[in-house]
Amino acid sequence: MQMDPVVLFFLLGLLAGLAKSDLKLPSALYDTLSVFLLLAIGIKGGLELAKQPFLQVLPQALLVLAMGFVIPLLVYPVLRLKFSQVDAASMSAHYGSVSVVTYAVGVAYLSRLGVSHESQTTLFLVLLEMPALIVGVILARQGANQAGKGSGHGWGKLLHEVLLGKSIVLLMGGLLIGLLAGPEGIKPLDRLYLDLFKPVLTLFLLEMGLVVAGKFGALRQQGWFILLAGIGLPLALSWIGIGVGHLLGLSVGGVTLLALLAASASYIAAPAAMRMAVPQANPALSLGAALGITFPFNLLIGVPLYYQFAHWVA
Template sequence: MSDPIILFFIFGITAGLVRSELRLPSAIYDFLSMTLLLAIGLKGGIELAKQPFLSLAPQIAAVFVMGLLLPLVAFPLLRTAGGFARADAASIAAHYGSVSVGTFAVAIAYMNSIAVSYEEHISLLLVVLEIPAILVGILLARGLSKETQWGSVAHEIFAGKGVILLLGGLSIGWIAGPSGVEPIAPFFFDLFKGILALFLLEMGIITASKISTLRRYGLFIIVFGLAMPLFSALVGGLLGVMLGFSVGGVAMLATLAASASYIAVPAAMRISVPEANPTLSLAASLGVTFPFNILIGIPLYYELALRLHAAMGVSP
């Protein structure tokens, strides 16, 4: 809890709860978001330059399948236990099958702070996990409807700011390689934690703004926002062990699985499922799951990775 990264997030929540006028200018927030996305992409691209892409195909396929299955688990819970309308349940499920880049960035900082290495190409898997949950969410809401604007959806998925920046960073890191990226490393890598701290300050303020929504929609959304990431982390951790990841890699994949999108999926759902209430999805993902993962979840998922490795007799 003494990590300044976490303290910046708590500071943001506190400022939001006391209704302070503190907010980062939108242009600054966009700049921080873009820098984080590019930095994460560059790290993954550098690692890709060190190994054949085809060797990663089984991992990519397995993670893609996980992204398809997680929303299918969440959807019936939201429909039956939560009593949500079909469109709302599908939208929330899609958020929880996709990923949070902010959570992933904090996980990177955490692993670095405890000197635990992980498979750097995990950034590629981050991109992979952005896609399948969106497709499943649309199908759950609409079925194979002719009215679905698949062209617009595909454009939002692959040309949306988040995915295009990650893909751009991956490509640049892959083509340039470690030596080529070295001149820009001080900005993207050395300043990573400082940029992340400012990003989390703003995310804390945004999180505080969702608390009133949680009061309005009841206890279930809080319980779901805490239970679903724990289940997903177990699924991601088990998959990481099966894929032969290191302890750090298992923890990172568990974190990816446990996170919930608040950028790519809301944009895609707005186009394809406009009748879904975005407040519900963001209240769960930003108001509950994001702070839980930042404050408690990431260290918990690292402990899970250690225990899974030990239980399955895999050496760290």
């Protein structure tokens, strides 16, 4: 089967990084691409969400929020087999939260196949950023307090960081802009935010390939456990997303994206929240597993695999 071009751009960056190439995107461009993708995803979801009755979406949103709280509680005892309480909690927050870029690749994959999906999956993406971060911080702070190494950061500052972080503000802001403006209002901007979405995504994934290549050295020190966790966790968690998707009555495309959200791991919002709330945690473990193992696994294998899973249980 022909591979999606956006994945090929990721592989180009990965191979260039492993080969020690001097290829590098300017940091300002990387930040600009991040802002664009977050806004574009939010706007696309808002345009489609405008067609949905609020009372129909609300129960679905509450069930997805519950899934966001449950996933880190399931992941935590698995990671405690190998890591300290603080590190296991931090990693659980990463795996309970979501990857916006992985979601974007999933949307592009379904689009290439001509498979539709429900608009509220973008709302699910926004909602799933937060619950795991709260659970992870609670678990990590319990461990830090028991060890007498509490961070001293108050909950107000932490919630401000989580709820008003860049990713949440841009996703929710784009969602509201699309919802309030509607298709006619967005029409002067649709060539930028809708038509150019996939070309911009290719450049972002080129840079992500370079970043992932730089994480491989730190991962080698952790042995087989972190490799098995980085692959086994998304495979297991995808079935939670599939189960919830069926409870919600989503289409095959919608179930695929919810499975992908459950299987993805955050490497933007979660590291920022954990760095501030639990500085005792080792960021190389969480970021290395999420970005160095789970992200490429989901991109290269997970997206089409979860689509097949969704078909099997349809």
